[in-house]
Amino acid sequence: MTSVVNQSVFDLAELHRLTSAGKSRPESLRQAAVEFESMLYRQLLKSMRSVNELFAEDNPLSSQRTRFYEGMWDDQMAAVMARVQGAGLTDVIVRQLSSAPNQAPMMKKGLTSLMPAQAVGVIEKKTPLSPVSSRKQVQQPKQTSTLPESPESFVRWLLPVAQRVAAKTGLPAIGLIAQAALETGWGRHMLRDLFDRPSFNLFNIKADQRWSGPAVKKETIEFDGARMVKVPARFRVYENIEHAFEDLVSFFQSSPRYGQVWQAEKPEQYFEALQSAGYATDPKYAQKLKAVIQHPAIQQLAENLHRNTQD
The missing domain is CATH 1.10.530.10 (Lysozyme)
Structure with a gap:
């Protein structure tokens, strides 16, 4: 854990290692998935900072310089959160995009995948979904409101x-x-x-x-x-x-x-x-x-x- 926390998000050598890994799997895939999860954390922290700016208008401790360093801190925190704890998104991405042979049995059992079955050499027999599974897959978040257009x-x-x-x-x-x-x-x-x-x-x-x-x-x-x-x-x-x-x-x-x-x-x-x-x-x-x-x-x-x- 110490090596992960001490790893800087601004270390360009880390980017070089990622590109050098090429298509060697699963190491490069997992590392790319971690970076993607880190991007989501950065967006979350950025939104939280934006809310805080509403109350910082007259704050003498708030300036362009402090916001710059806060942004650097947020980037580092996002990288640490993705590597140390995470929300499980990395594992999901790796599982969905992995083409390893040992993933085929899991897909045959009915687990969903972002990739077509034919892309990983698995031919699945299409069977009708049960009413319960259909509801789970097509359920969408509720719309807050539809604004008028005229x-x-x-x-x-x-x-x-x-x-x-x-x-x-x-x-x-x-x-x-x-x-x-x-x-x-x-x-x-x-x-x-x-x-x-x-x-x-x-x-x-x-x-x-x-x-x-x-x-x-x-x-x-x-x-x-x-x-x-x-x-x-x-x-x-x-x-x-x-x-x-x-x-x-x-x-x-x-x-x-x-x-x-x-x-x-x-x-x-x-x-x-x-x-x-x-x-x-x-x-x-x-x-x-x-x-x-x-x-x-x-x-x-x-x-x-x-x-x-x-x-």
Whole structure:
């Protein structure tokens, strides 16, 4: 174990030994598998460092130099973890890619392989899978969410939740959907977290001192009194769109300056209340929201809602 720990990831001789080994198996295959597992550990550590950077903005101990040495340390740790302990991935890769004759009986017994049976000289008889084994092999991870791809699908996506919020709070459903459309570009420009998952932050609410949940740091455009400028800011991350709507209501309830939004009966009144309360720094925020409700997708929604109230 001592020799493995003392082995430096920056030792170029190690790379030379790997390339010199050529196709001598199984030594070169196992060594390559270890390097591959080490790469996965490096990606994991890099993602963890990225999360930590959100809290290091004002840290005097955080600098470009410290991040450089942290990266070197992470590379070394990844190499040690792959060689000393590992998650068993090395053995899996070696077993799947090995063409040794003693692997054939294992494949005949039904163990899966990344290589076709014919590639290793084994001819397997195809037999139907049992119901249990079929479920195990085709089972896929659950999809978190399918984001809408058009204004019409965006409206249909938000409508049920917006109507429930409107019935409970009195806020206009069309106004809420139009606000989410403006803030996210009909869902196409929704903020995403560090793992490229949707934040579901439909209303681009910032993560201030009142927020204790997850957040993502992005550049946003603010009006500084003279012109629009880009500034970094932290935004809240939600579990789903229901959570986003609930937090918007809580956001309004937590500040007296949003008292006028509860008096709004029409979308236009809701937009003016947002503008007066300073929800956005853009002086044309209400004007832009009024333009959004003229979109055919919103107009069709308004007609459908009006028709339902008449029935």
